[in-house]
Amino acid sequence: MRTAELFEQKPVFSLEVFPPKPDADESVIYDTLEQLSDIHPDFISVTYGAGGGKNGTKTIQIASDIQNRYGVESVAHLPCISLTKPQAKEILDRMQECGIENILALRGDITGDAAPGDFLHASDLISFIRERYDFNIIAACYPEVHPESSSAVDDLKWLRYKVECGADHLITQLFLDNDYFYAFREKARIAGIDAPIEAGIMPVTNKRQIERMVKLCGVELPKKFVRVLEKYEHNEEALRDAGIAYAIDQITDLIADGVDGIHLYTMNNPLVAHRIYDAVQSLISVGVSCT
Ligand code: FAD
Numbered sequence: 001m002r003t004a005e006l007f008e009q010k011p012v013f014s015l016e017v018f019p020p021k022p023d024a025d026e027s028v029i030y031d032t033l034e035q036l037s038d039i040h041p042d043f044i045s046v047t048y049g050a051g052g053g054k055n056g057t058k059t060i061q062i063a064s065d066i067q068n069r070y071g072v073e074s075v076a077h078l079p080c081i082s083l084t085k086p087q088a089k090e091i092l093d094r095m096q097e098c099g100i101e102n103i104l105a106l107r108g109d110i111t112g113d114a115a116p117g118d119f120l121h122a123s124d125l126i127s128f129i130r131e132r133y134d135f136n137i138i139a140a141c142y143p144e145v146h147p148e149s150s151s152a153v154d155d156l157k158w159l160r161y162k163v164e165c166g167a168d169h170l171i172t173q174l175f176l177d178n179d180y181f182y183a184f185r186e187k188a189r190i191a192g193i194d195a196p197i198e199a200g201i202m203p204v205t206n207k208r209q210i211e212r213m214v215k216l217c218g219v220e221l222p223k224k225f226v227r228v229l230e231k232y233e234h235n236e237e238a239l240r241d242a243g244i245a246y247a248i249d250q251i252t253d254l255i256a257d258g259v260d261g262i263h264l265y266t267m268n269n270p271l272v273a274h275r276i277y278d279a280v281q282s283l284i285s286v287g288v289s290c291t
Contacts, residue, residue, distance in 0.1 A: 001073050001101065002101055002102060002136035002168070003042070003043055003073065003075060003102045003136055003138060003168070003169050004136055004168035004169045004195075004196065006042050006043070006073075006261075007169070007196040007260055007261065010196070010258075010259075010260050010261060011254075011255055011258075011259055011260065011261050011262060011284055012042045012043075012196075012198060012260065012261030012262070013039075013041055013042055013261065013262050013264070013277070013280075013284050014041050014042050014043045014044065014045065014075075014198065014261060014262070014263045014264070015036055015039070015041045015043075015044045015045070015263075015264050015266050015273060016044070016045045016046075016047065016263060016264065016265050016266060017029070017032065017033070017036070017044060017045075017046055017047070017062070017266055017268050018046070018047040018267075018268060019046060019047070019048075019058035019059050019062055020058065028268075029062060029268070030065075032266075032268050032270050033062070033065070033066060033069075033070055034070070035270035035274070036266065036270050036273055037066075037070035037071070037072050038274075039273065039274065039277045040072070041072060042073065042261070043072065043073040043074060043075055043102065044066050044072050044073075044074055044075070045063075045074070045075035045076075045077060045102075045104055045138075045171075045263070046059045046062045046063045046066070046074065046075070046076055046077060047059065047077045048076065048077040048078055048079055048106075049079075050079040050081050050082065050106075050108030050109055050111070056091060059076055059077065059078075060076060060091070060094055060095055060098055060100070061098075062074075063075065063076040063095070063098070063100050064098035064099065064100060067099060067100070068099070073101075073102070074100060074102065075100075075102040075103065075104050075138060076095055076100050076102070076103055076104070077103075077104040077106060078091065078092075078095075078103050078104065078105055078106065078125065079106040079107060079108025080105070080106065080107060080108065080117065080119035080122065080124065080125035081107050081108035081109075081110060081116075081117060081119065082108070082115045082116065082117045083117040083118065083119060083125075084117050084118045085118045085119075085128065087117070088118075088119070088125065088128060089132070092129065092132070092133055092135070095135075096133065096135075100135075101135060101136055102135065102136045102137075102138060103129060103135045103136070103137055103138065104138040104139070104140070104171065105122050105125045105126045105129060105137050105138070105139055105167070106122050106125075106139075106140055107119070107120075107121050107122040107125075109216070121158070122139055122140065122162060123158065123161050123162045123165045126139060126162055126165040126166045126167055127165045127166065129166065130165060130166030136168050136169070137166050137167050137168055137169075138167065138168065138169045138170065138171060139159075139162045139163070139167035139169075139170055139171075140170070140171060140172075140173065141159050141170045141171070141172050141173070141184075141188070141197065142155060142172065142173045142184075142217075143172050143173065143175045143180040143181045143183075143184035143185075144173070144175060144180050144184075144217075144218060144219055144220060145218075146173075147217065147218040152187070156187055156188060156191045156193070157191075159188065159191075159193060160188075160191050160192060160193050163193050163194075163195050167195060168195060169195055169196050169198070170193075170195050170196065170197045170198065171197075171198045171200055171263045172184075172197065172198065172199055172200040172263075173200055173217050173219070174200045174201065174202040174213065174217065174219060174265060175199075175200070175219060176204075176219060176220070176221060176222055176225050176246075176250070177220060177222045178250055178253050178254060178257075180220070181199055181254070181259075182257065185197055196260040196261065197259075197260050197261075198259075198260055198261035198262065198263040199254050199259050199260075199261070199262055199263065200263045200265060201247050201250055201251055201254075201262055201263070201264055201265065202247070202264075202265040202267070203243045203244055203246070203247035203264070203265075203267075203269075203272050203276060204225075204229075204243040204246065204247075205239060205240040205243040205244070205267070205269070205272060206236070206239065206240075207229060207233045207239070209267070210229065225246060228242045228243075228246060240272065243272075244272055244275050244276055244279075247264075247276055248276055248279045248280060251276065251280050251283075252280065252283060255280065255283045255284065256283075262280075262284075264276060264277075
């Protein structure tokens, strides 16, 4: 099923996982997927390392297994920064052969060692896919503005361009202050971007993880969040519980406000995903029956 069709009954609730490292025990991801599929999410997306290589093969395999073994809709991510057009075609052909219908088309982060490819921006990949395939296309967006953008206006201009090129549905970068999301969504609608916008929520369960995210994504840490982090940073269990509670609070507010969907960055932690889902399950059902 094409994810864009899921929003006829919002809010959508989806999950994200990443493939195991090349030398890791593969059975772990399958245990994780087994537990996540009990949640009956609307879809599960699988990340893809921007450098391509073997990790990409795993993305396709896992996305295919999510559909075929666990009966859950899947989305395969695809960053294009170091791909040539023939390589992109080979990957997309393979995704099509595996029955994958949904692709999250991305640029990927620019790192010094990545070889340049034929695509400069996600919009180039989106156009490439739209001209040749029938995939449902998803794109990324940034409530706190992409770190490389010179302004919020510029970022929105390029986001609208991604939708004009063929993106059917958008998923946000994680944010910890819902006001950024509400302001961004309003400006996006005023700019004529009418694709469904899912809110990306990451339950923060350890301090190193959030420090890395803040550095990479330029996400602001609200005062209320910093207080929690400082209070519980040396108690793993307490920090995990506080991170879960914080995510539940964010999701509750977003659903009450009529968000199109929640995309939970699970960090491959089924326990955390279950605790969050259990807490918001009834809110999601009420949202669906109200539409
Ligand atoms: P783009 O849309 O190309 O935007 C990048 C910058 O260029 C922005 O500043 C934008 O305003 C500007 N821009 C966009 N289009 C144009 C244009 N046509 N001309 C000029 N400027 C333009 N990375 C991975 O490597 N693997 C993953 O699996 C992955 N999954 C992600 C999932 C989500 C939901 C999100 C939000 C991000 C994910 N990322 C992933 C990270 C992503 O690759 C980075 O954030 C990257 O820096 C930007 O990707 P993008 O697709 O938004 O790029």
